[in-house]
Amino acid sequence: MYAALTWQSLPTLETPLLLLDEQTMQRNIVRMQTRMNSLGVAFRPHVKTSKCPEVARRQLAAGATGITVSTLKEAEEFFGQGFNDILYAVAMVPNKLEHALQLLRAGLHLTLLVESVAAAEMLSQHGRANGVCYEVLIEVDTDGHRSGIEPADPLLLQVASTLQNDGKQGARFKGVLTHAGSSYDLRTPEALVAMAEQERSLCVLAAENLRAAGYPCEVVSIGSTPTALSATSLPGVTEVRAGVYVFFDLVMAGVGICSKEDIALSVLCTVIGHRPANGWIITDGGWMAMSRDRGTQKQEHDFGYGMVCDVAGKVIPELAFTQANQEHGVLQWDGQAQTNIAQKFPIGSQLRIVPNHACATGAQHQRYVVLPAVGNELQVWERFGGW
Numbered sequence: 001m002y003a004a005l006t007w008q009s010l011p012t013l014e015t016p017l018l019l020l021d022e023q024t025m026q027r028n029i030v031r032m033q034t035r036m037n038s039l040g041v042a043f044r045p046h047v048k049t050s051k052c053p054e055v056a057r058r059q060l061a062a063g064a065t066g067i068t069v070s071t072l073k074e075a076e077e078f079f080g081q082g083f084n085d086i087l088y089a090v091a092m093v094p095n096k097l098e099h100a101l102q103l104l105r106a107g108l109h110l111t112l113l114v115e116s117v118a119a120a121e122m123l124s125q126h127g128r129a130n131g132v133c134y135e136v137l138i139e140v141d142t143d144g145h146r147s148g149i150e151p152a153d154p155l156l157l158q159v160a161s162t163l164q165n166d167g168k169q170g171a172r173f174k175g176v177l178t179h180a181g182s183s184y185d186l187r188t189p190e191a192l193v194a195m196a197e198q199e200r201s202l203c204v205l206a207a208e209n210l211r212a213a214g215y216p217c218e219v220v221s222i223g224s225t226p227t228a229l230s231a232t233s234l235p236g237v238t239e240v241r242a243g244v245y246v247f248f249d250l251v252m253a254g255v256g257i258c259s260k261e262d263i264a265l266s267v268l269c270t271v272i273g274h275r276p277a278n279g280w281i282i283t284d285g286g287w288m289a290m291s292r293d294r295g296t297q298k299q300e301h302d303f304g305y306g307m308v309c310d311v312a313g314k315v316i317p318e319l320a321f322t323q324a325n326q327e328h329g330v331l332q333w334d335g336q337a338q339t340n341i342a343q344k345f346p347i348g349s350q351l352r353i354v355p356n357h358a359c360a361t362g363a364q365h366q367r368y369v370v371l372p373a374v375g376n377e378l379q380v381w382e383r384f385g386g387w
């Protein structure tokens with residue numbers, strides 16, 4: 001279906017489809033890796049954004065060390081593609097233990113996460129019962145955003161002491177992890193630099209408290225895209241994680257951490273109708289293609305369901321993506337009233353919609369149609385979903 005296609009083939013392709021601009025993505029990869037290199041830390045990209053081995057291979061080729069995943073399905077898929085150093089950065093629960101065990105036994109170097117005594121106990125017991133040793137990080141809360149244990153909370157030491165093994169079997173405490181997700185709500189470089197330092201210093205403090213209590217803490221893993229790109233120095237940190245930077249999106253542009261030209265992802269859709277009296281252009285790109293994510297709603301510029309561009313990627317400021325049904329997108333014309341919108345955007349013509357949230361929009365699709373960095377021939381990279 002997608003064999004031997006070129007840029008010129010776009011009008012013949014069935015829409016909606018997910019377009020990936022390889023050159024822009026590559027620039028984002030190099031920008032992040034260069035920054036991590038200059039800060040002297042290892043970089044472990046979060047592949048939940050792309051769920052695509054082709055993308056992750058480029059992140060490793062640029063210098064990343066291992067990957068981060070948000071599901072064991074991702075761990076399994078990437079391991080199947082030859083990735084062998086994987087951090088599952090969501091707290092473990094009993095019904096996922098068998099899956100983790102299976103991956104470990106198959107040879108995957110898997111690191112797990114806990115934030116409770118109950119989970120630590122469960123991992124230690126399961127490891128002992130099955131003759132394996134789980135390597136485990138403890139999640140630290142550095143911004144009150146979501147999960148994790150505060151650095152000074154005695155629970156931190158309790159969880160570490162519960163991670164037990166007899167040298168071979170059980171669970172091994174390996175380090176601490178935090179994610180300053182509240183950085184998404186910030187808007188100024190000063191606030192982002194301060195949040196990056198808060199994320200770093202509190203996670204390092206947690207590591208120091210653990211070491212002082214006799215628990216060696218080799219990993220100090222921090223990161224989100226806004227903090228990773230704002231940190232000015234990272235003493236005490238061993239690795240940084242970031243995900244959405246690889247494609248960027250409108251939310252990240254609203255945070256001020258990238259420009260709109262840095263966004264590598266868009267959805268190609270086709271005009272299927274008009275309501276001139278309302279100034280509406282109707283496309284086949286509804287929320288099923290974009291996701292329901294309205295992440296820019298609380299930002300300075302609300303882009304509705306996405307930013308409307310022409311097929312070459314040039315923004316059309318007069319069109320706002322105001323409504324989305326499952327398979328219909330409604331674009332509101334806000335330009336000159338006398339413009340004949342049906343003539344300007346005829347049935348069958350194509351538009352590109354830049355997403356609010358790259359991870360959410362990507363998750364709606366099975367593949368990327370890649371606009372290549374070199375040459376004219378489109379490529380198709382498969383991505384996966386589910387759990």
Ligand SMILES: Cc1ncc(COP(=O)(O)O)c(C=O)c1O
Binds near residue numbers: 178179224241
């Ligand atoms: C634990 C963890 N680490 C890293 C990330 C990456 O964050 P970002 O996509 O902002 O780079 C996330 C994102 O949700 C996360 O949950």
